[in-house]
Amino acid sequence: MVESAPMSEARSFSIRVRVYYEDTDAGGIVYHATYLRWMERARSDWLRALGERHDAMAGQGLQFVVSEVDIRYRRPARLDDLLDVDLEVLEVRRASLRLTQRTRGADDGSLLADATVRVAVMDRHTGRPAPMPKRLLDMLGAP
Amino acid sequence: MVESAPMSEARSFSIRVRVYYEDTDAGGIVYHATYLRWMERARSDWLRALGERHDAMAGQGLQFVVSEVDIRYRRPARLDDLLDVDLEVLEVRRASLRLTQRTRGADDGSLLADATVRVAVMDRHTGRPAPMPKRLLDMLGAP
Amino acid sequence: MVESAPMSEARSFSIRVRVYYEDTDAGGIVYHATYLRWMERARSDWLRALGERHDAMAGQGLQFVVSEVDIRYRRPARLDDLLDVDLEVLEVRRASLRLTQRTRGADDGSLLADATVRVAVMDRHTGRPAPMPKRLLDMLGAP
Amino acid sequence: MVESAPMSEARSFSIRVRVYYEDTDAGGIVYHATYLRWMERARSDWLRALGERHDAMAGQGLQFVVSEVDIRYRRPARLDDLLDVDLEVLEVRRASLRLTQRTRGADDGSLLADATVRVAVMDRHTGRPAPMPKRLLDMLGAP
Numbered sequence: 117m118v119e120s121a122p123m124s125e126a127r128s129f130s131i132r133v134r135v136y137y138e139d140t141d142a143g144g145i146v147y148h149a150t151y152l153r154w155m156e157r158a159r160s161d162w163l164r165a166l167g168e169r170h171d172a173m174a175g176q177g178l179q180f181v182v183s184e185v186d187i188r189y190r191r192p193a194r195l196d197d198l199l200d201v202d203l204e205v206l207e208v209r210r211a212s213l214r215l216t217q218r219t220r221g222a223d224d225g226s227l228l229a230d231a232t233v234r235v236a237v238m239d240r241h242t243g244r245p246a247p248m249p250k251r252l253l254d255m256l257g258a259p
Numbered sequence: 260m261v262e263s264a265p266m267s268e269a270r271s272f273s274i275r276v277r278v279y280y281e282d283t284d285a286g287g288i289v290y291h292a293t294y295l296r297w298m299e300r301a302r303s304d305w306l307r308a309l310g311e312r313h314d315a316m317a318g319q320g321l322q323f324v325v326s327e328v329d330i331r332y333r334r335p336a337r338l339d340d341l342l343d344v345d346l347e348v349l350e351v352r353r354a355s356l357r358l359t360q361r362t363r364g365a366d367d368g369s370l371l372a373d374a375t376v377r378v379a380v381m382d383r384h385t386g387r388p389a390p391m392p393k394r395l396l397d398m399l400g401a402p
Numbered sequence: 403m404v405e406s407a408p409m410s411e412a413r414s415f416s417i418r419v420r421v422y423y424e425d426t427d428a429g430g431i432v433y434h435a436t437y438l439r440w441m442e443r444a445r446s447d448w449l450r451a452l453g454e455r456h457d458a459m460a461g462q463g464l465q466f467v468v469s470e471v472d473i474r475y476r477r478p479a480r481l482d483d484l485l486d487v488d489l490e491v492l493e494v495r496r497a498s499l500r501l502t503q504r505t506r507g508a509d510d511g512s513l514l515a516d517a518t519v520r521v522a523v524m525d526r527h528t529g530r531p532a533p534m535p536k537r538l539l540d541m542l543g544a545p
Numbered sequence: 546m547v548e549s550a551p552m553s554e555a556r557s558f559s560i561r562v563r564v565y566y567e568d569t570d571a572g573g574i575v576y577h578a579t580y581l582r583w584m585e586r587a588r589s590d591w592l593r594a595l596g597e598r599h600d601a602m603a604g605q606g607l608q609f610v611v612s613e614v615d616i617r618y619r620r621p622a623r624l625d626d627l628l629d630v631d632l633e634v635l636e637v638r639r640a641s642l643r644l645t646q647r648t649r650g651a652d653d654g655s656l657l658a659d660a661t662v663r664v665a666v667m668d669r670h671t672g673r674p675a676p677m678p679k680r681l682l683d684m685l686g687a688p
Contacts, residue, residue, distance in 0.1 A: 145324070150292075240287065438581065
């Protein structure tokens with residue numbers, strides 16, 4: 117199918133992050149909640165790359181909220197490490213997405229943490245689930 | 260059994276937290292990674308109440324690290340909210356604990372987020388799992 | 403003067419904070435930006451004690467923003483430390499306050515950091531300075 | 546002087562940052578302490594570009610600590626903004642540096658915040674000031 121390549125491209129993404137002091141804790145390793153911040157950066161950059169800006173969605177009274185995170189920490193990252201944080205879409209629903217997100221060492225690709233994340237679109241005024249912008253659903257190959 | 264009451268007390272704990280600006284994001288709600296910070300505060304205060312200080316463990320080259328978090332966000336918390344963050348021990352192993360941790364509104368007890376968390380003891384020098392202090396295992400009623 | 407005691411009370415405040423992993427960095431000490439978070443907590447609790455809630459102000463389209471911080475770090479705080487973070491009003495203007503804020507060890511009162519902070523009231527829609535609620539100005543003894 | 550160009554290059558630096566949800570607060574703008582995190586990233590990347598890694602310094606028992614920050618917030622940054630955070634060395638002493646650090650909009654160069662920051666080298670074991678690595682002092686043109 118002609119669109120398969122772009123659709124597949126739209127469904128995965130990766131960013132590179134550096135570990136700074138702000139990301140670490142007195143245990144000498146990256147604080148466990150930091151990985152959630154990095155994964156959110158990856159999702160934001162991915163949505164921006166797809167043309168969906170948070171501020172445009174906010175203008176329509178919509179925002180993505182995280183509804184589930186299942187994360188396994190495999191090996192600690194440390195100050196100054198360079199990491200790749202990726203995402204891959206597992207499931208597209210009308211009002212939510214489920215993704216897998218991995219954090220790896222940029223040098224050797226070793227797995228540091230892997231997570232499954234569900235993000236849902238919420239109507240800011242009602243606090244209720246709302247459908248995703250149709251353009252985004254189409255790009256993600258929603259049925 | 261004589262020890263059942265204290266043992267049971269040792270296995271659950273709760274702290275109260277206030278939502279400050281630092282905890283929120285531009286979506287007008289509490290940032291999702293903030294709940295992990297609060298849950299860690301509850302675990303730290305609980306261990307301190309049991310007589311296990313992070314610095315004493317560090318003196319033995321040991322530290323707790325989070326190895327798994329499965330969290331479901333049920334309802335957003337907002338600036339100025341007062342919340343209760345609790346924990347209950349689900350499973351005690353020689354080198355790790357599994358807990359359930361809930362965040363509730365302090366006024367009405369409504370559930371905001373619930374999580375299952377595994378923390379493991381790590382040897383800071385080798386990065387390998389290490390047994391928990393025996394005193395702590397005893398207090399938690401380890402077999 | 404009859405009101406001098408309450409007025410003076412309204413102009414100073416203190417909170418107690420515990421140092422958790424989230425507050426520290428891989429240097430083994432409290433991350434320097436953490437003190438700003440604690441000082442903000444002290445200001446929020448102080449305003450709440452005076453009856454000014456952030457959400458009520460937001461309802462009027464107003465919010466406090468930090469416009470200046472001058473901070474000196476004297477001695478590092480560490481994991482598990484118990485600290486007192488205080489504030490004292492130095493100057494009251496129609497649309498801003500200048501405060502001094504100190505962080506001390508709770509056990510010995512030793513000074514860890516001291517800061518001068520200016521907070522200004524901003525109109526959320528225009529982004530421009532706005533006068534403080536009159537009730538607050540009165541409580542702070544504004545001329 | 547022959548070395549003036551490289552020396553001058555060694556004394557200024559800039560990084561580009563994106564504003565993510567983690568950086569903002571419920572006021573809809575960037576949380577004020579976030580600027581300190583960004584300025585620290587700029588200093589870390591700058592030191593790395595000069596060949597001074599935090600972990601190598603830590604191996605010698607040394608670390609940079611922030612001893613003073615004077616910051617003025619001029620205009621709020623918002624979610625999705627792209628910003629430039631720079632630094633320029635104002636003063637080089639044997640055991641400390643004073644820098645000016647500005648945060649600007651990447652599109653129009655408009656000033657959001659400007660700060661003067663002092664960082665000092667601390668001996669991790671004694672907690673006392675320690676001289677900077679000689680190589681770094683030379684690169685910064687210390688007398």
